[in-house]
Amino acid sequence: MKPFLSIVVPVYNVEAYIEKCLRSVYNQDLSPVQFEVIVVNDGTKDKSLEICEVLQKEFTDLKIISQENKGLSGARNTGLSHAKGDYVWFVDSDDWLPANCLKQIVDTLKIKSPDLLWLGHSVVHNGEIIRTYIPAPIDEPVAGDEFFAHHLQGLYYIWKFIYSREFLSNNNLFFYEGLLYEDLEFTPRALEVAQRCITLTDSFYFYLMREGSIVNKVKAKNVENRFFILENHYKRYKETTSSNLYRNALLYTCIESFAGTIKMAARSGIKLSHSSRSLWKLLKTAEKKSEINYPYDKLLAINLPLYHRVYGVLARTYKLLFK
CATH class of the missing domain: 3.90.550.10 (Spore Coat Polysaccharide Biosynthesis Protein SpsA; Chain A)
Structure with a gap:
């Protein structure tokens, strides 16, 4: 059977x-x-x-x-x-x-x-x-x-x-x-x-x-792989003929996951690549043209490298104080 x-x-x-x-x-x-x-x-x-x-x-x-x-x-x-x-x-x-x-x-x-x-x-x-x-x-x-x-x-x-x-x-x-x-x-x-x-x-x-x-053991490969995935998702967002509902959900996923990946990198002291900064500019531009309004951190929206440094310092300080 x-x-x-x-x-x-x-x-x-x-x-x-x-x-x-x-x-x-x-x-x-x-x-x-x-x-x-x-x-x-x-x-x-x-x-x-x-x-x-x-x-x-x-x-x-x-x-x-x-x-x-x-x-x-x-x-x-x-x-x-x-x-x-x-x-x-x-x-x-x-x-x-x-x-x-x-x-x-x-x-x-x-x-x-x-x-x-x-x-x-x-x-x-x-x-x-x-x-x-x-x-x-x-x-x-x-x-x-x-x-x-x-x-x-x-x-x-x-x-x-x-x-x-x-x-x-x-x-x-x-x-x-x-x-x-x-x-x-x-x-x-x-x-x-x-x-x-x-x-x-x-x-x-x-x-x-x-x-x-x-998920609890972050290395540079973790961050690189996540950016690779998000770059592919953004490419699909640009090229797919699927519904606007799907495209907007995919864009939301890219923005949400990008912000999470930046925090992951910052907490672990991992440097950002040039491609990650380019991807963030593309995501910001796409969001302005889309039907969604994602409430990402204002500092992240304005200055990605500064956000990465500030969040990293705060996160590592919190670890030292409360671990």
């Missing part, structure tokens, strides 16, 4: 987390024949693979695919290429699912037949839930431009989405390999072509905020 849902779990150096993740995936009220679990061993150097192999003896239908390290995007692409389900969910290996959540998810997918389903999630830090994000209800499926503009809330995380495998295949949607913040790159691209988007108004995912994760 073909599974209805494929759950893809990329694994790289997560020996402290992977067992909890996989056990949560199997601790469900859904018949095992309705879903498959695909672990992609992305050249892990710790005991993660050994742990998965031990669990495979308990969960005999667990699939393990090993490859040389390609990064998170490459591992997701590999998992997607092996998936057989009608829908695909990319679950990060240091996170976990609530018990008995899959039946409600699968029932909703079968009834609504969306291109994508967007889920609520909870953020866990030091063993406690510190935030929970619940999507607004959508009575009937909406197109990707409307979802992008009115529902996304700047939460691009891949694991918040469950995608139709046919939708991904028909639109040649794969992850850009070797790139950090692939969520920010992939999600707007998928929403440009999506026609049926729905939500589930509850928390179906536990996201672990940990010190060693990409």
Whole structure:
């Protein structure tokens, strides 16, 4: 029997987390024949693979695919290429699912037949839930431009989405390999072509905020990759024939993410490139001609280098005083 849902779990150096993740995936009220679990061993150097192999003896239908390290995007692409389900969910290996959540998810997918389903999630830090994000209800499926503009809330995380495998295949949607913040790159691209988007108004995912994760360990590559993504988004904004609703949402994303990237660079003492200054000038010009009015910091709008220096000093001083 073909599974209805494929759950893809990329694994790289997560020996402290992977067992909890996989056990949560199997601790469900859904018949095992309705879903498959695909672990992609992305050249892990710790005991993660050994742990998965031990669990495979308990969960005999667990699939393990090993490859040389390609990064998170490459591992997701590999998992997607092996998936057989009608829908695909990319679950990060240091996170976990609530018990008995899959039946409600699968029932909703079968009834609504969306291109994508967007889920609520909870953020866990030091063993406690510190935030929970619940999507607004959508009575009937909406197109990707409307979802992008009115529902996304700047939460691009891949694991918040469950995608139709046919939708991904028909639109040649794969992850850009070797790139950090692939969520920010992939999600707007998928929403440009999506026609049926729905939500589930509850928390179906536990996201672990940990010190060693990409979002908490900023280097020059992090900033460079984000600027690269935003430059591509701005190019799409200029060239796409999609609706003005989509174009405005994409421009808003560029401006919002640009401001966040500047703060990221400033807090970490990373210098700005010439291309980042050029991009900001383009974004300011585009915003003046668009239908949106983004309330970015006035100092940033007037003088980008000065903003970067001032914010950096303030952020690092705050760290010294209150860390």
